[in-house]
Amino acid sequence: MAGEIQLNSTTMATESSGSITAELDTIRPNTTNGSLTLQGDSSNAGVTGLTIDSSGNATFAQTITGGTIGSSVVFQGQFNVIPNWYLAEQQITGGNDVSAGFYAGSTTASERRTVNIPAVQLRINATVYTLSTATTLDADTTGSWASNETSKATAANRNGEDVYVYAVEPSSGTTPNFCLSSNSTYPDGTVGGVTASATNSRKIGGFHCLCVDVGTISGHSLTGYLDGDILPRSVWTQASHRPTSNPEGMVYVGNKLWADIYLASNTTTLESKYNQTIVDGASNPDYHWYNFVERFAEIEKRLPTQAEFMALAIGSNEETNISGSADPGTTGGHSDTASRRMISNVGCEDCAGALWQWANETGSDGAAASYAVQDTASDGTTYDGANSIGRGQGFAVPNRGFLGGVWDSGARSGARCVAWNDSPLYLGGDIGARGVSGSLY
Numbered sequence: 001m002a003g004e005i006q007l008n009s010t011t012m013a014t015e016s017s018g019s020i021t022a023e024l025d026t027i028r029p030n031t032t033n034g035s036l037t038l039q040g041d042s043s044n045a046g047v048t049g050l051t052i053d054s055s056g057n058a059t060f061a062q063t064i065t066g067g068t069i070g071s072s073v074v075f076q077g078q079f080n081v082i083p084n085w086y087l088a089e090q091q092i093t094g095g096n097d098v099s100a101g102f103y104a105g106s107t108t109a110s111e112r113r114t115v116n117i118p119a120v121q122l123r124i125n126a127t128v129y130t131l132s133t134a135t136t137l138d139a140d141t142t143g144s145w146a147s148n149e150t151s152k153a154t155a156a157n158r159n160g161e162d163v164y165v166y167a168v169e170p171s172s173g174t175t176p177n178f179c180l181s182s183n184s185t186y187p188d189g190t191v192g193g194v195t196a197s198a199t200n201s202r203k204i205g206g207f208h209c210l211c212v213d214v215g216t217i218s219g220h221s222l223t224g225y226l227d228g229d230i231l232p233r234s235v236w237t238q239a240s241h242r243p244t245s246n247p248e249g250m251v252y253v254g255n256k257l258w259a260d261i262y263l264a265s266n267t268t269t270l271e272s273k274y275n276q277t278i279v280d281g282a283s284n285p286d287y288h289w290y291n292f293v294e295r296f297a298e299i300e301k302r303l304p305t306q307a308e309f310m311a312l313a314i315g316s317n318e319e320t321n322i323s324g325s326a327d328p329g330t331t332g333g334h335s336d337t338a339s340r341r342m343i344s345n346v347g348c349e350d351c352a353g354a355l356w357q358w359a360n361e362t363g364s365d366g367a368a369a370s371y372a373v374q375d376t377a378s379d380g381t382t383y384d385g386a387n388s389i390g391r392g393q394g395f396a397v398p399n400r401g402f403l404g405g406v407w408d409s410g411a412r413s414g415a416r417c418v419a420w421n422d423s424p425l426y427l428g429g430d431i432g433a434r435g436v437s438g439s440l441y
Contacts, residue, residue, distance in 0.1 A: 115136065115230070144179060148188040148189030158182065163230075166196070212227050212333035213341075221345040234247075243437040255311075256438055263432045264278070264435060274333065275332060278355060290425070303436070310416060316414070319414055320352075321354070334350055353409055403417065406430045
């Protein structure tokens with residue numbers, strides 16, 4: 001990984017062999033660079049024999065001649081910098097287990113609930129700590145959790161929840177302690193005998209736990225997974241593999257696309273959470289296409305295109321709808337009329353035959369004789385609390401797609417099911433939405 005050292009001065013005098021303190025989060029110890037170039041100097045002098053130690057000191061053996069180059073002098077080269085949120089990535093093989101991060105695998109039941117912490121260095125509270133030998137955290141083991149969260153070692157107490165991986169300063173020595181926690185700010189309780197806080201802990205990643213057993217589904221990537229198991233595509237690291245939005249309740253689809261596991265809930269701030277009331281066109285407040293677009297944008301998400309929906313929905317039930325053929329009301333954990341779990345290969349719930357889901361792109365033009373205000377004027381219960389909100393008018397506004405099928409679509413339901421016959425102002429209890437986000441890295 002390329003790194004740089006900046007000296008904030010307008011000029012730099014000749015420097016003999018010596019050292020420069022690098023403002024780097026974490027550094028592999030005793031890393032020697034074969035070549036380093038002083039950028040901006042008229043001579044572009046090469047620097048050899050650069051060494052960076054574990055305290056962040058860069059030592060060079062060759063005389064460097066500086067120059068007047070503006071606001072700073074920059075040394076660029078291969079520093080092998082490890083940011084303090086970094087965990088070594090590993091590629092998992094088999095099925096859909098290709099999420100970058102520290103997921104152990106899917107071959108055995110124990111692997112499906114285990115995270116691997118590789119040998120790593122990281123900084124906590126201005127101190128660099130080193131884990132020299134890889135370790136593991138088993139979500140079914142009480143010792144993997146912060147002291148006040150040991151009940152989460154029972155799968156039923158964490159199903160459908162987001163879990164975070166933390167590094168915590170030790171009481172002594174230079175090896176950090178690691179734990180799992182359901183707390184998004186810092187672990188709840190003690191870790192390795194140390195009471196965790198916001199200053200002595202560091203969140204390094206996380207994952208989402210399956211809400212309901214998948215059961216046996218031939219050819220499905222999640223066949224045999226149990227409630228409380230780690231959804232492999234939900235694993236994220238703090239900055240090297242995660243969505244642009246907050247990562248909670250999301251899975252990695254591929255091609256730098258993340259998708260919400262659940263249909264949107266919470267009319268105040270849209271969320272992807274298990275067993276929550278679905279937001280739709282009959283909610284209070286109710287949501288049409290414009291409302292979903294605006295509210296998802298507030299949390300760095302958007303609606304999926306039809307192509308993206310097809311990708312995230314593959315592996316879902318096809319040509320069937322939800323058991324009971326009625327509005328599910330809440331998110332996740334459902335089965336279809338054939339008693340098959342309604343979950344895709346990547347872990348998205350209720351993609352087909354539950355509620356229609358808005359598509360981002362347009363379809364056929366809606367019939368229109370004149371311009372019309374682009375908001376509903378019926379009951380005034382859209383989330384913004386106003387009829388005919390003043391945000392412009394449209395003429396022959398194109399329809400928007402409905403994806404996946406609704407609770408009584410039957411054989412029409414599926415990953416490729418789509419309808420283009422309603423305007424973006426349509427309000428109905430049969431259509432909700434799912435958010436997607438790009439990758440931050």
